[in-house]
Amino acid sequence: MGMAGATGSSRDSADMAFVDGNELAGALGEIFAVDVTVARGRCAGCGRESAVAETVVYSRSPGLVARCPGCESVLLRVVRGRDRAWLDLRGVTCVEFSLPDTE
8 A cells, every 4th residue: 555545645636636847848938938027026025016127136246136126135046057047036926927929
């Protein structure tokens, strides 16, 4: 008997159906193919909503640090290496993108 039987629940049930993260490829590929600076974000610190282009960015470090223009909380960090990049968005509660009309 597997773990599902031991706990009395099954991850295979219809109401708990899931797929792996590869399912996100299309949706995230569409989002990150747009100009992110025109996207609007909400600061996790103060709740201010503004365009990414309005953030205060510090670039005298190994990466870029964007801060909220209202409360100065760190919104995001971007660090690039030779063959990869790291993106930390923990200071943003959500980001709103306009998508191109595909019809």
